[in-house]
Amino acid sequence: MIDILARDKFTDARRGILELPHGKVETPTFMPVGTNGTVKAILFRALENMGYRLILGNTYHLYLRPGMEVLKGAGGLHQFTGWNHNFLTDSGGFQVFSLSQLRKITPEGVKFQSHIDGSRHLFTPESVSEVQEFFRSDIQMVLDVCTPPGIEHKEAEEALKITTDWAKRAYTRWTQRDPSYEGKIFGIVQGNFYKDLRKRSAEEICSIDFPGIAIGGLSVGEEKEVFKEYLFHTAQYLPDEKPRYVMGIGTPDYMLEAVEAGIDIFDCVYPTRVARNSSVFTNEGMIALKNERFKTDYGPIDETCDCPVCRQFSRSYIRHLFKTKEILGPMLTTEHNLHFMYKLMEQTREAISLGAFKKFKADFLDRYYRGK
Amino acid sequence: MIDILARDKFTDARRGILELPHGKVETPTFMPVGTNGTVKAILFRALENMGYRLILGNTYHLYLRPGMEVLKGAGGLHQFTGWNHNFLTDSGGFQVFSLSQLRKITPEGVKFQSHIDGSRHLFTPESVSEVQEFFRSDIQMVLDVCTPPGIEHKEAEEALKITTDWAKRAYTRWTQRDPSYEGKIFGIVQGNFYKDLRKRSAEEICSIDFPGIAIGGLSVGEEKEVFKEYLFHTAQYLPDEKPRYVMGIGTPDYMLEAVEAGIDIFDCVYPTRVARNSSVFTNEGMIALKNERFKTDYGPIDETCDCPVCRQFSRSYIRHLFKTKEILGPMLTTEHNLHFMYKLMEQTREAISLGAFKKFKADFLDRYYRGK
Numbered sequence: 001m002i003d004i005l006a007r008d009k010f011t012d013a014r015r016g017i018l019e020l021p022h023g024k025v026e027t028p029t030f031m032p033v034g035t036n037g038t039v040k041a042i043l044f045r046a047l048e049n050m051g052y053r054l055i056l057g058n059t060y061h062l063y064l065r066p067g068m069e070v071l072k073g074a075g076g077l078h079q080f081t082g083w084n085h086n087f088l089t090d091s092g093g094f095q096v097f098s099l100s101q102l103r104k105i106t107p108e109g110v111k112f113q114s115h116i117d118g119s120r121h122l123f124t125p126e127s128v129s130e131v132q133e134f135f136r137s138d139i140q141m142v143l144d145v146c147t148p149p150g151i152e153h154k155e156a157e158e159a160l161k162i163t164t165d166w167a168k169r170a171y172t173r174w175t176q177r178d179p180s181y182e183g184k185i186f187g188i189v190q191g192n193f194y195k196d197l198r199k200r201s202a203e204e205i206c207s208i209d210f211p212g213i214a215i216g217g218l219s220v221g222e223e224k225e226v227f228k229e230y231l232f233h234t235a236q237y238l239p240d241e242k243p244r245y246v247m248g249i250g251t252p253d254y255m256l257e258a259v260e261a262g263i264d265i266f267d268c269v270y271p272t273r274v275a276r277n278s279s280v281f282t283n284e285g286m287i288a289l290k291n292e293r294f295k296t297d298y299g300p301i302d303e304t305c306d307c308p309v310c311r312q313f314s315r316s317y318i319r320h321l322f323k324t325k326e327i328l329g330p331m332l333t334t335e336h337n338l339h340f341m342y343k344l345m346e347q348t349r350e351a352i353s354l355g356a357f358k359k360f361k362a363d364f365l366d367r368y369y370r371g372k
Numbered sequence: 373m374i375d376i377l378a379r380d381k382f383t384d385a386r387r388g389i390l391e392l393p394h395g396k397v398e399t400p401t402f403m404p405v406g407t408n409g410t411v412k413a414i415l416f417r418a419l420e421n422m423g424y425r426l427i428l429g430n431t432y433h434l435y436l437r438p439g440m441e442v443l444k445g446a447g448g449l450h451q452f453t454g455w456n457h458n459f460l461t462d463s464g465g466f467q468v469f470s471l472s473q474l475r476k477i478t479p480e481g482v483k484f485q486s487h488i489d490g491s492r493h494l495f496t497p498e499s500v501s502e503v504q505e506f507f508r509s510d511i512q513m514v515l516d517v518c519t520p521p522g523i524e525h526k527e528a529e530e531a532l533k534i535t536t537d538w539a540k541r542a543y544t545r546w547t548q549r550d551p552s553y554e555g556k557i558f559g560i561v562q563g564n565f566y567k568d569l570r571k572r573s574a575e576e577i578c579s580i581d582f583p584g585i586a587i588g589g590l591s592v593g594e595e596k597e598v599f600k601e602y603l604f605h606t607a608q609y610l611p612d613e614k615p616r617y618v619m620g621i622g623t624p625d626y627m628l629e630a631v632e633a634g635i636d637i638f639d640c641v642y643p644t645r646v647a648r649n650s651s652v653f654t655n656e657g658m659i660a661l662k663n664e665r666f667k668t669d670y671g672p673i674d675e676t677c678d679c680p681v682c683r684q685f686s687r688s689y690i691r692h693l694f695k696t697k698e699i700l701g702p703m704l705t706t707e708h709n710l711h712f713m714y715k716l717m718e719q720t721r722e723a724i725s726l727g728a729f730k731k732f733k734a735d736f737l738d739r740y741y742r743g744k
Contacts, residue, residue, distance in 0.1 A: 037692065041699040045680075066667070066692040073668045074688065082684045295438070296445045308417075312454045316446065320409065320438040327413040327699060 001184060001211045002027065002243040002264065008357040012235065012262030015352040018054075018243055020138040021182040022078065022086040025054045027243070027264035028348055030255060030341045031088060032272060035061050037081040040272050041327075041334040044083045050307075050342045054086040054138070056267045060095030063121075063131055064114050076136030086138035088267070090247070091128050091170075091188075094216075097146045105145060105162065125170040129177075129185065137183045141214065142170035144188040149222055156192035163190045164204040171208050184211040186245060192217060193226065195233055202237035212243040215263075219248045228257050235261040252281065252344055252368055256361045259348055271341050275333035278322045281340040283364075284371020289333065294319045307339035373556060373583045374399065374615040374636065380729040384607065384634030387724040390426075390615055392510045393554040394450065394458040397426045399615070399636035400720055402627060402713045403460060404644060407433050409453040412644050413699075413706040416455045422679075422714045426458040426510070428639045432467035435493075435503055436486050448508030458510035460639070462619070463500050463542075463560075466588075469518045477517060477534065497542040501549075501557065509555045513586065514542035516560040521594055528564035535562045536576040543580050556583040558617060564589060565598065567605055574609035584615040587635075591620045600629055607633040624653065624716055624740060628733045631720055643713050647705035650694045653712040655736075656743020661705065666691045679711035 006015040018025040032039045032047060035058045039047060047055065057077055066080075074080035077087050093110070096103050100112035109124030125143045132140035143166050145159040167187045174185040187210040191197035206213060215234050218227055231246065238244050243264045249255060250268020258266055271281070278289040282302040287294075289301070300310035301318070309318075309332045321329035344364075351360035378387040390397040404411045404419060407430045411419060419427065429449055438452075446452035449459050465482070468475050472484035481496030497515045504512035515538050517531040539559045546557040559582040563569035578585060587606050590599055603618065610616050615636045621627060622640020630638055643653070650662040654674040659666075661673070672682035673690070681690075681704045693701035716736075723732035 036696040036698055037689070038698050038700040041703075043700070043703065061696075065696055066688070070668055070688060070692065074670055074686070080686070080689055080692075082689070296442055298446055314446070314452070316438070316442060317409070317452055317454070320442065320452075324408040324433075324437055326408055326410050327702060328410040328415070330699060331413075331415065331703070 002241070006353045008352050009355050010358045011260045013259045013348075013352050013357045014262055014264070015349045016243075016264060018264070020054070020086045020184070022084065022138050023053055025086060026349060028255075028259045028345055029054060029265055030250065030271075030345050031056045031265060031267035032338055032341075033058075033267055033269045034081075034083075035269075036065065037062055037077060039334075039338075041276065041330040042272075042338065044081070046335055047338065048085065050339050051346070052085070052338070052342060054088060054265075055083065057087050057089045057135070057137070058092070058095060059089045059128065059132060059135070059141075060092035060099070062089070062135065063092065064116055068131065068134060072134055076134065078136060087135065088139035088265075089132050089135055089137040089141065091132075091141040091143040092123055093144045094146050094247075096123060107162070107165070109143070109166075125166040126173040129170045129173040133177050133181050133183065136181065139212065140174070140183055140185050142167045142185060142187055144190055144216055146217060147190070147192050149193055149220055151192060153194055153197070156194055156197055160191055160197050160201050160204075163188065163201065167205055167208055167210075171210060186210055186212040186214045186243075188214045188216040188247075189234055189238075190217050191234070193222065193230060195230075198230060198234045199237055202234055206237065206239055210242070212245060213238050214245040214247055216247050218246060219254065219268075224254070227254065231258060231263075232261050235263065238262075250341070253365060255344070256348070256365065259352075259357070260361065271337040272334050275337045276330040278319070278329065278333060280333050280336055282371065283367055285368050289315055289319045290322045291319070301336050302340070305336065305340065305343075307336050309333075309336040309339070374613070378725045378727075380724050381727050382730045383632045385631045385720075385724050385729045386634055386636070387721045388615075388636060390636070392426070392458045392556070394456065394510050395425055397458060398721060400627075400631045400717055401426060401637055402622065402643075402717050403428045403637060403639035404710055404713075405430075405639055405641045406453075406455075407641075408437065409434055409449060411706075411710075413648065413702040414644075414710065416453070418707055419710065420457065422711050423718070424457070424710070424714060426460060426637075427455065429459050429461045429507070429509070430464070430467060431461045431500065431503060431507070431513075432464035432471070434461070434507065435464060436488055440503065440506060444506055448506065450508060459507070460511035460637075461504050461507055461509040461513065463504075463513040463515040464495055465500075465516045466518050466619075468495060479534070479537070481515070481538075497538040498545040501542045501545040505549050505553050505555065508553065511584065512546070512555055512557045514539045514557065514559055516562055516588055518589060519562070519564050521565055521592055523564060525566055525569070528566055528569050532563055532569050532573050532576075535560065535573065539577055539580055539582075543582060558582055558584040558586050558615075560586045560588040560619075561606055561610075562589050563606070565594065565602060567602075570602060570606045571609055574606055578609065578611055582614070584617060585610050586617040586619055588619050590618060591626065591640075596626070599626065603630060603635075604633050607635065610634075622713070625737060627716070628720070628737065631724075631729070632733065643709040644706050647709045648702040650691070650701065650705060652705050652708055654743065655739055657740050661687055661691045662694045663691070673708050674712070677708065677712065677715075679708050681705075681708040681711070
């Protein structure tokens with residue numbers, strides 16, 4: 001499913017091509033998050049022009065709204081939304097644990113109440129795979145049990161056991177999919193912040209023949225050094241020949257760490273969420289355009305950026321749009337941030353091909369942190 | 373300033389080309405409203421692609437935010453916003469009367485408090501022309517006194533007298549502009565809902581050699597028949613060789629009435645404002661996409677529309693975007709509505725050239741009203 005085109009000499013970084021039902025995706029790649037079947041404040045055609053070929057949709061949200069009747073009627077998520085490249089959809093597990101009320105885990109699955117209207121639902125490993133098949137997701141994720149940092153070993157182990165059991169059941173359900181459906185399924189490694197459990201979860205999940213493997217439960221508020229430690233610790237147990245995905249990371253520094261650990265795919269709401277609060281990436285760190293100091297700054301967001309926003313609009317103008325609460329403000333900052341992320345991954349891929357990833361990462365981060 | 377290319381045989385409708393500093397504009401034309409130097413929820417490049425070459429900016433808003441320091445520093449409104457075609461800016465008079473606190477009219481001008489921070493300001497006919505010169509507006513409007521419907525004849529006459537006096541002063545100030553500034557200035561006819569005052573105001577304003585004339589104080593809540601009556605009554609006194617502008621109209625039916633009365637330019641927030649509440653134009657009348665009946669309607673907003681939104685997105689999907697409060701909802705409906713307005717004016721211009729305006733209007737309105 002993934003062709004490795006180049007490997008870095010000094011790290012585990014690798015460059016590849018992912019073959020998916022809606023076309024090829026160059027890796028490492030960042031996935032913009034389209035929770036409700038739209039990446040907030042931007043048109044799909046702009047994402048397509050930037051080069052994106054894989055975005056994320058949230059199963060929990062889409063299952064509740066617009067709901068299965070509407071999505072089935074449309075013929076799936078691509079037809080409904082008009083995005084004709086690949087969708088990865090998550091399992092909804094994380095949202096059940098973070099958004100919904102009164103969730104209850106049983107061996108069968110997880111019962112929860114909608115955060116929108118309080119209606120009651122049951123997600124099982126099988127039903128969630130079926131829902132994602134109805135979406136016609138290019139990559140579906142298995143239902144897992146997400147645990148917060150700080151829990152006891154015993155509790156983390158319990159969650160791990162259920163996660164493995166559910167992964168097997170989801171995989172079995174996926175093997176029984178409709179022959180016309182070509183989407184893949186990824187398993188998810190959990191284990192909280194316990195190294196023995198991370199190892200065990202990785203071994204158990206990798207023993208199932210998933211087309212790809214994800215690392216869950218990281219970047220949930222822990223220190224960066226802890227994140228790195230558990231990322232590298234977990235990544236070493238993943239099979240080299242399969243695509244690897246780390247969920248929930250989307251800052252330049254975390255992404256470059258993940259690339260170094262041999263990760264191919266990541267996603268996060270961060271670049272689009274902070275954009276809506278006027279925060280933008282530059283090669284010299286992040287800036288918040290609302291700030292008074294940009295009032296008469298007629299330069300672009302980033303002098304070195306070639307995105308349509310930086311070619312046409314000034315910091316001063318974008319600051320004005322945020323001060324007047326104009327929708328164009330979030331539209332422009334979202335476009336810039338996603339362009340910045342795409343370019344960063346493009347440069348990363350080139351650096352890997354040139355055998356210069358380590359230097360590229362060091363130079364980028366030196367400038368990025370210094371600018372702050 | 374306006375070249376009349378064609379005239380309708382049975383009505384006063386006319387087709388022309390307006391020559392402005394930032395290029396030619398085909399008339400009759402609708403101007404999208406860009407209050408804060410952005411047309412809400414849409415990129416300028418989308419407006420440009422549709423064919424728009426003239427949009428409106430609000431002097432009152434821009435004068436207060438970002439303010440003159442920022443706009444002067446940028447070199448004017450075009451440079452600040454990145455819109456490289458024409459801007460018409462209003463005089464701020466209407467906003468002073470509708471938005472600001474504690475306004476006080478004296479012969480000198482109008483004192484008011486900002487609705488944003490309560491700061492105190494004075495607009496005079498001269499200062500407002502100067503402000504618009506700093507904007508580098510392609511068409512500036514004179515400061516006028518706007519009165520609500522229902523006032524006494526005496527009060528309307530007083531307002532008229534000041535409006536005429538201010539128009540003369542604004543015109544004089546405009547003749548003293550910097551030689552590098554090529555923007556035009558339009559006078560505004562007032563007179564409330566009194567026919568003698570409308571006639572008098574038209575005669576007084578037209579006796580000043582403005583490059584163009586606007587009709588103000590209509591479409592302020594009166595019945596459509598009253599609007600039509602006063603529109604046609606006023607229009608008859610306007611010189612044929614100058615561009616004519618009616619302020620504040622932007623529904624298909626009002627626009628077609630105005631075209632019939634020989635009007636060349638109109639503006640209104642209506643198409644963009646209602647779009648943000650999910651209401652869209654179709655050839656069979658307006659529909660509100662939030663409505664339950666569009667839940668599984670996978671057709672486009674308008675089957676006959678060739679805009680990028682109708683080519684790619686369904687009513688069902690756009691309804692979902694509004695139900696989930698996604699920014700993409702207003703983005704798509706705004707794009708469709710402005711495209712619809714542009715096309716309507718394009719068809720109107722063609723109908724005038726073909727000598728078929730009367731039939732075009734009747735057919736369009738018949739279908740438009742029937743669809744409701």
